[in-house]
Amino acid sequence: MKKLFFLFILLISTTFTYSQEDTTVKGVVINASEGIPLESVNIVNLNQVKGTITNARGEFEIKAKATDTLHFSYLGFKSIKVRVTNDWIKFGSSTIQLTELAFALEEVVINEFKLTGFLEVDIKQVPINTNYRYNISGLQTGYEAGGSSTNAVTRVLGAVFNPADFLYSMFGKQPNEMRKLKQMKQDDEIRTLLANRFDREMLTALLQVDRADLDEIIRQCNYSKNFIQTANDLQILDAISECYEEYKVLSRSKNKGRL
Structure with a gap:
């Protein structure tokens, strides 16, 4: 019975x-x-x-x-x-x-280039976006850097010995939020939505962090200011996810070394 x-x-x-x-x-x-x-x-x-x-x-x-x-x-x-x-x-x-938002358009400033007519001289006035990533053997991905990052190599090496502790402090005690990262990466609809957004609003709502903390996470993961300002929300999501995965790899390596 x-x-x-x-x-x-x-x-x-x-x-x-x-x-x-x-x-x-x-x-x-x-x-x-x-x-x-x-x-x-x-x-x-x-x-x-x-x-x-x-x-x-x-x-x-x-x-x-x-x-x-x-x-x-x-x-x-x-x-x-x-x-x-x-x-x-x-x-x-x-x-x-x-409800519609009422907002004023910000002033747009256009920098005028003073051209001389000589290509070799004028080409030097055009700013070049030199964002790229350093790859580290043993890690799944690399670290983004750019022309504005004069200490890029030092920052990459520093990341190896001092992993993204800020990221762990944000999410380490909130495993549900880290699970959300994986779910977001696997959901095609979410990825499509994020790929067309640049305002970080959906990301902050999903991860339960504010905009300042989100930017700080990316900065601590050794991404340049230019990347933070220009990346779409999907790129930011992938950057956070990659950073956390690398953090886990480095943490396991450190723990094995202590045994």
């Missing part, structure tokens, strides 16, 4: 877990002031690290369960976070309203 009871409990819990994992929510995203649907709004489930975008009618469907948080972002509109409820899952579609 006890065996049958435990079998029944196991069956119920398995069915409940399965149903929880496979629930989805639907909705429509509209412009709050005009009431028109918004196409290509970025939507990310921050808990399950799943992403999608709205179609031409502003509609979306995304995998989610109760208490998950969805992050909605769209260029020129204020991003919002929405908590998934049991009622939303049970009763179907929901309407999400995004």
Whole structure:
């Protein structure tokens, strides 16, 4: 009798877990002031690290369960976070309203080159982007550096003997956030969304860090200021992930050396 009871409990819990994992929510995203649907709004489930975008009618469907948080972002509109409820899952579609941002355009300064007409002289005035990466034997990837990094080699060697401790201090006590990194790298939809973004907003929301800490992580991983300023969000994600993997390799090597 006890065996049958435990079998029944196991069956119920398995069915409940399965149903929880496979629930989805639907909705429509509209412009709050005009009431028109918004196409290509970025939507990310921050808990399950799943992403999608709205179609031409502003509609979306995304995998989610109760208490998950969805992050909605769209260029020129204020991003919002929405908590998934049991009622939303049970009763179907929901309407999400995004509010337009009011912002002033920053002044753009164009530097004028004084050309002489002599190619050999004029070519020296054109700034050259010399970003590149140093490869270190035994590591999966290398370290990016550039013309502005006068001590690039020293920084690379320093990274070998002093790995990315700042990265570990940020995420070492938060293993769930590091698991998110792996999930983000494996989800094609998330990678597509990040490849078209440069604002770091989705990354900071997913990793639960602010913009300053995110930039500091990349800097401590020996990436140049130019890379930090110009890389898209996907490149930043890959840089953080590579840095952490290298940190683990170096940490294991150090621990073996102490044995």
